[in-house]
Structure formats: structure tokens, C-alpha cells
Amino acid sequence: MHGRERRIDKRYVVGSLMLETSGVLCETRDVSRRAVAIVQRPGLDYLRCPGPAWFRSERHSGLNEQITRLHFMAQGAGFVVLGYEVDAADWEARLAAHDVRSDMVTLEDVFG
């Protein structure tokens, strides 16, 4: 996955979602279906991203998912963006369901 794809894919923000890699739990900032931005933690080799890795959520068990591939994409101010793959066709739907905006309904023109 490349930076352009990251920009195109819809990003979700999930309050409780963490990424576990090399036995370290990292907080996620936002996540799309193929990339995740995590808070940078000292001591982790983000360039190698050795497996195994998981998405973890204490609050939403449906978000606990094994990551089959993980690779470095970019680095920002305090953040690292990693590309990833999970073997779950409904993964994006699950992210959307737990996105912090999922309760925000667009008000319709009920007066037509």
C-alpha cells in the first residue's frame, strides 16, 4: 500500500483500538482498511515491524483481529503510519460501526 491509497481510503477513529506489535500495545490515532496511524513509542523498530501483530480492543471484542502483514509507510510528528492486512472481509464495516462518528446522523429535510 502506498501513501496515495492511504489518502483515498476512509479513515476511522475508534476510541479503544490498540495495535499490538512485538508485544507492545500502541494507541491508534486513526485507521483505514489498509493503514493505521499509531502513537510512536520509544524502543520499537517500526521499520521492521516483526510479527505477530494484532488489533486489540478491551471494549469491543469484535475488533480483536490478527494482522497478517504489517509494514512501515511513513512517520509524522509523534506518529507512525503502518500498512497492514487482515484476513477479514467485513473488517472495514466493523471499523465503521465503532467509529466515533457512527452516532452522528445527517439531519434530513423532513419538511421536504
Add this chain to the structure above:
Amino acid sequence: MANAQLKILLSSGSSPIVFDARPNAEETAETPFFKHGLLKNAILLKTGVGEAGLQTKLFLPFDSNRATRGGVSMICQPSISQEHLEAFFGTQLVGEAIKHDIRKLEILAKTPSFSPFLLRDAFERSGVEADVRYFQVSDSEIAELKQILKGKLKPLAAMPLPSDASGVGNEKLDVLVNKLWELNDPGFLASFAHALKIPNGETTEVLYGWIGVSYFNREFSKRQVALRALAEWLLAKRPVSGGGREDNAAQYELDLRIVRDRVRAAWSAAGEIFGRFNTSYDRLIQDSDVAMFVEYLKGARKDFLSLGAHLAFIEQSLCTFNAILIERPGSQLSLDLLHDLSLSMRGVAIDGISGQAAA
């Protein structure tokens, strides 16, 4: 406000516009919300008035067990003082209890809605002690809503701050989210305000306003189905008997139009606010575009207050609509209810409750 309309609001138990501070015989008889005897049986109302105004009214029933039989009322501003209350009651008020009660009245007047979560949160933030049972919201509901609203702060907490600030990278993201929720860490908030170009001294109000708009989005969404039914009723062509009199029928049509236009304007204005709110928030998440978010923040506090007024208009209308639905179509009472609502929306006071001002 007329007696019939007051009765509807009180019996509807509509939390966003009615705060009933009367002690409940079973639960809170020993712990009145207001400590001063003269305020003990107070009921507060939020009503939409005129173009987009929101008024908080303090209503004191003559008979605390039959509030709809009348009482006295006064408009309650956030700047309410002991002098205002003394002028209203026509007597000097002494003791600590009244001072404590005035702090409560200030919060009730300042908060743009009596929605239980919002009100309880406003009291918690102010540090003014109050029996939480009066807010009619459970601890678990509060905890769940807090969790949801705090989650929305995550993209804000994740924004890069000036290098000397304790931004993300130095502290855990959830710690920063908590700081944005609590709004009680001046050092962090100062850096944050600088990054978001929030004027000095306004950070807490601006961020609280943003959280409030986010909360209101849920409140309005919950009313969409009910409002659609009201809109269909207001737009429906119907034969109007109006008691058989033509002038009644004309008045009825006029009242329908006034209520329809006002509610439509309130709903549309709320939709426009949420549109700006959501677009700027989406851009922050999707493109890390801070500019639009900064622009939105400038008006967040004003939007928060406006939404309180819009919600009051809508809630008053829904309460009246529900009362009219159980009446015989075209009955005099249903005509009167609609007429009172129409007058109230235009800011026309109706004699019905004696006192310094109509409730």
C-alpha cells in the same frame, strides 16, 4: 405561556425544556434541590421565543402538588443576582442557602438545555454540589455517554502541539483526551489553544461548546422520526371545522403556518450547524486539515447556545403535537393549544399564570 401549554410541558416530562426541582415525596423529600424555602418547589422551563431566542423561566406554583393551577414566574438570566430574587419575592433574602441556590440558578440559566446529561455535567464541572437524582439520568448512562463523547476528542488530542508542550508522544493519547474532557490543565490547554488559534481565556468555553455541539447532534438525531411525523401533520391538507367559524379556521391555518415555519427554520439551522461541524471534523480526521476545524471552533460556543434554542422550539412543538393527537380533530382545545404555541413562538406573552411575567 398559557396554563394548557404549561400543563402539557409538565406532564410530558420533556427533559430538555423542563427541570422540575420539586422534591419527590418518595426519594428526595429530605434533600430539596433548592435549599431556600421560597425556591423549594421551583420548576424551570427553557422556551424558544421570537426568532431564535432562548429563555429560562423560574416558575413557582401556588400549589406544589398542582403546578398547572398557576403560579408566579420570572425570567432567569445567567447573571441572576440576590437583588433580582429579592425584587421578585418582595422581601429580603438572608442566609447561605440563597447564595448556594443562586449558583444553581446561574448554571441552569447558562446551560442551553436541561437534557439530563448536559445538566449533570454542567454541575459537575462547576463544582456546585447538587443531588444528582434530580437530573433523572443513571450513572451508567452518564458513563456511556462520556465514553462516546471522549472518543470524539481523540483526533483533537492527537494533533501535534508545539515542541515544548506535553503533547502526544510525551503523554499517552488517552491521558490527553482526559485533559481535553476535564478542561482543567491550564498548561496543556494553553499549548492547545495556541495550536488551534483560540483567543486567550476562551479555551475552556470554546472546547466545552464543541463538546456540547457534538452532544446535541445525538439529541437532534433522536428526534428525527418524531419530527417527520410532526412535519407531515403540519403540511397535511385537512378540512378545518374550527368550531364551525370561518375566523377560527383562518386563525388555525395561520397558526399552523407560523409553527411550521418556525420549526422548519430551527431544524434547518440545526442541520446547517451539524453540517459545518461534521465537515470540519471529517477533514481533520481524513486530511489532517486543521484550518477548517480552527474556523469552526471560532463559532462553536455560539452554535452550542443556538442549538439549545432550536431544540427548545422543536421540543415545545413535539409536546404540543402529542397532546393535540389525542384530542378530537378540530376540537377547541386542540385549536387553542396550537394557537398558544404559535403565540409563544412569536414571543407573545399570554395571560394564564399570574405573576410578574407569564411563564
